[in-house]
Amino acid sequence: MAEEITPEFAALVLDAQPFSRLVRVRIAVFEPGRAVLExxxxxxxxxxxxxxxxxxxSYAADNALTFAGGTVLGASVLTSGFSIEYLRPGRGRLLSARAHVLESTRRRAVCRCDLVMVDGEGAEKLVAAAQGTIALVE
Structure with a gap:
């Protein structure tokens, strides 16, 4: 069974990524089988x-997929591949990348991510969808 990763540890991992600091992403949800980055x-x-x-x-989808996969596989994971479909232009004040695990084994997790833009009034619009495979690293 995978080691449990706490939300605090996940936040440290995110902060250790220079590009994530540049984008100023934050973890909004981190729980078994699910992660949301904003x-x-x-x-x-x-x-x-x-x-x-x-x-x-694309960055937000990749990281959210990996964090969701990490909730079931443990900390030593990487994205082994993902695809993204852009559905409409991203307009709004906040991007919410909402990923969850669809299926997992001991070494891999298939995850989906909905990329939602939130406007100033709180209205949401799905702007892209991604799916990927997260792999445990030896």
Whole structure:
């Protein structure tokens, strides 16, 4: 069975990632089989048309998938692959990357992530969806 990872440990791992610090991501939920990461939207994260850059969406999906997988596999995990579908432009004040484990074995977890933009009034819009496989590292 995987070692249990606390939300505090997960926050330390996230803070140890220079790119995560650059984006200013935070862990909103970290519980068995589920992780939610949030990114506040800033001008330096937008692309030329004023939408949240696809690279930020992809980053958030990758990390949220990995953190969700880590809740069932333990701390020594990496993304072995993922795909993302951009559904609509990212507009809003907050990105919420909501990942959960679909199925897992002792060495791998298949996870899904919904990327939701939240506007100033709290209304939510699904802007992308991702699925990936998280692998235990020896």
């Amino acid at each position: 990114v506040g939207v800033r001008d330096d994260l937008l692309q030329q048309n004023g939408f949240l850059h696809g690279g930020v969406l």
